[in-house]
Amino acid sequence: MGATGGYGAGQESPRAGPWAAAAVEKHSYEYEYGSKKYLLLCGLGGMVSCGLTHTFIVPLDLVKCRMQVDPARYKSIVGGFRVALQDDGLRGLARGWAPTFLGYSLQGFFKFGLYEVFKIRYAELLSPEAAYTWRTGLYLAASASAELFADVALAPMEAVKVRIQTQPGYASTLRAAAPKMLGEEGLWAFYKGVSPLWMRQVPYTMMKFACFERTVEALYKYVVPKPQSQCTKAEQLAVTFVAGYIAGVFCAIVSHPADSVVSVLNKEKGSTALGILRRLGFAGVWKGLFARIIMIGTLTALQWFIYDSVKVYLKLPRPPPLQAPESLKRQKN
Template identity: 70%
Template sequence: MSLLSLLPKAWCQNNAENVPVTPKVEQQGLVKSLVAGRTIAAAAVAEGDSCEFGSLHYFALCGLGGILSCGITHTAVVPLDLVKCRIQVDPVKYKSVFNGFQVTLREDGARGLAKGWAPTFFGYSMQGLCKFGLYEVFKVFYTDLIGEENAFLYRTWLYLSASASAEFFADIALSPMEAAKVKIQTTPGFANTLREAWPRIMREEGVNGFYKSLVPLWMRQIPYTMMKFACFERTVELLYKYVVPKPRAECSKPEQLVVTFAAGYIAGVFCAIVSHPADTVVSKLNQEKGSTALEAAKKLGMAGLWKGLTPRIVMIGTLTALQWFIYDAFKVAMRMPRPPPPEMPESLKKKLEAQAQK
């Protein structure tokens, strides 16, 4: 058995010895192949596309789209994120969003609102690379494992599994920069820049200082990402089915991107609620040396765990919508394959019809 044969089928379509035999379908007089692991008809490299769905080139572009999507959006909302973190760790001083902005402007000036932008940009760019890139990888991989019929029937579980797997690795990439960001934003006098924060954390806490919040980060980000991807995928499906007055194929690219933005915002609201308590623990944990996640949670209390939820809903809702919009727009700009919402495989339709006739 060759090493290539162990890879997902969709990865191996460029290798003649490992190409799975795929059925052909006639569509408007053109012969098109079914891409392995997909429930839709599409050419291996469809006319007008820059790459083949499921190829290494495709996954690399998805990762690049993730870098742009997460890096740009998280950096853009640094001021709101800074105030949110300060409300979480010091609710006595920072009583509300508006009060938080007022206090920060009074003490640090306008430049103070940009504190932590560098670790935010680099950290979330690395996270975006893994989050979006590996999500596409795991989605194809798991589809190949369970087959296209099960992938359609249990597609919500497919989205949840693929996104959780991707986020596990994404948080390992994010954790060091997240630790530096929170220290800069919530610990007065600790550091003003990434260049100052990084060596100080290493000197005072060692490597553990960068990863001590990894477990609560997983607790925050994995549920968040599972909701982000599964809710988005199913919301897009429902919007085209019940809200958009015409099929996706008849919608223009700008119209499709509007649907993407709307689905992203809806997903973002649920993401913020699901992941907020863990987000508060992460902020508190990175602020205090030597504290554990359980100790931080006990100190915050049930009410404290939900402090800062309103600005986080606004931030994450907008953030998630923009991320999906940028990611999808990047796919359009790069002429990447953008499969429509999944459709029931013909083989499954025939099985259901046969059962109905019995």
């Protein structure tokens, strides 16, 4: 389910790894699991998922960023929205939507697409028994590897977005802000936030994928009264949404300090991540956490729901959670 792949009906792919047990399904698929088309379409699903969801919550993201960089005026979510409306009006709440859409669409393409790639490749290095036993580590390693590339794609638009949202009078559109940043600071303006992005996004994505995968597994094992194969597509997508929200709450917590640093770093010229971290202190890096939990919980749940819905629409393989190989079952008995 969700990020977990499968094959076309009755196919035995050498790239299946530990997901071979999920290959025998009574459904027909348009694309073979692990094929180039399959992986590209997974990337497309991630692009749609991340681009739409991040753009949808731009107003909340704007208030969250301003709470981080201007806590004296933006003291709470409700109060922050009130101040933002006073400063910029209703249209001002959409500031930064264009770089948000472009940046997170690119990030989603690499995040979800490469996650599938690395999950397959890393599984090939292990036996089915080891892959099942260490499946959490497999999810963590694959997601971390994918996010390293995804953040390089995201960094330029993230820098533009934060500058538009947090620096009054600087620029209000992508086409105005990007050339101005390039003229003032050169290409470094767009990539100085890569390291802090890795600090924020890599732990976030590791939690997002590993927690989601294991939560889906737990829900089908302990909560849902029937196997996934007997659930309707709507019921399966409901499980996806619940698991995504649970994963999102944990994502927000583990990545919030680095998110605070990124927000301040992209606002201020000549600043460094270490210098900002020292200045903010322990209490400062947790400003805006509640807003981010709401934002990231909703965001992550919607991303997984949209991603899985795209897989359903495109008829991509979506097998159930990974099952223990027969050899391990015999050992336990």
